Amino acid sequence: MLKSGKRNAGPTGRYQPNPAKTSRKRSDFHRLQHFAAGASRICYFVFDLLIWNGRDLTKTPLTKRRELMKSVLKLRSSRIRISEQCDIAAIDMLAAVRQQQLEGVIGKRKDSLYEPGKRTGAWIKYRVNQGQEYVIGGYVPGPHGFDSLIVGYYRGKDLVYVARVRNGFVPASRLQVFEKIRPLVSPTMPFVNLPDTNKSRWGGELTAEKMKECVWLRPEAVARIEFLEWSAQAFQVRWFER
Numbered sequence: 684m685l686k687s688g689k690r691n692a693g694p695t696g697r698y699q700p701n702p703a704k705t706s707r708k709r710s711d712f713h714r715l716q717h718f719a720a721g722a723s724r725i726c727y728f729v730f731d732l733l734i735w736n737g738r739d740l741t742k743t744p745l746t747k748r749r750e751l752m753k754s755v756l757k758l759r760s761s762r763i764r765i766s767e768q769c770d771i772a773a774i775d776m777l778a779a780v781r782q783q784q785l786e787g788v789i790g791k792r793k794d795s796l797y798e799p800g801k802r803t804g805a806w807i808k809y810r811v812n813q814g815q816e817y818v819i820g821g822y823v824p825g826p827h828g829f830d831s832l833i834v835g836y837y838r839g840k841d842l843v844y845v846a847r848v849r850n851g852f853v854p855a856s857r858l859q860v861f862e863k864i865r866p867l868v869s870p871t872m873p874f875v876n877l878p879d880t881n882k883s884r885w886g887g888e889l890t891a892e893k894m895k896e897c898v899w900l901r902p903e904a905v906a907r908i909e910f911l912e913w914s915a916q917a918f919q920v921r922w923f924e925r
């Protein structure tokens with residue numbers, strides 16, 4: 684038997700399709716990454732059955748595979764569960780996902796086949812990210828102008844460093860952003876909390892040594908940053924404005 688699934692960490696890991704429900708069922712990805720400390724809350728969700736009794740099911744429609752999966756799987760642990768299928772409108776599904784602060788949702792055609800390694804358009808992954816505007820106070824030089832943007836936010840009159848942002852760019856957008864921030868180059872470092880002495884497992888801290896590589900800017904440019912969680916690794920630029 685070959686089944687497909689995914690780990691999830693949370694109070695119960697169960698999805699609630701009603702937007703009016705509370706967010707107590709929210710997935711906790713920090714706990715998942717540190718599973719030893721939160722093992723009692725980690726669940727494994729099975730969402731597909733690919734082989735059964737030597738029979739290849741990959742050419743069988745998804746609905747038939749799931750029907751067979753539910754009828755033959757005998758789950759002996761409460762931590763192993765079958766992923767629920769929600770037959771509701773996409774707008775209602777996304778509202779529920781946002782309400783519960785989940786990462787996103789997977790949508791699949793009911794008649795789709797299992798085609799490993801292919802992006803056929805029969806399924807989509809839609810992320811629902813958090814977002815906020817941040818001030819760009821500098822950058823680390825790299826291909827197409829910069830390797831990463833150095834962003835922060837104002838706390839009163841002080842500009843506080845948050846993270847370096849690398850994700851969310853293609854070469855063309857890097858050049859476009861670089862052309863907008865290049866006139867703002869300044870000899871003055873604008874952040875009040877640098878150098879950063881806090882160690883980060885993502886390597887995102889800006890030490891005095893790393894700051895030697897940075898180019899500083901007048902804090903006039905603003906970017907809309909989307910992220911899955913508050914960490915430099917998860918930040919991703921969605922749009923930029925001057």
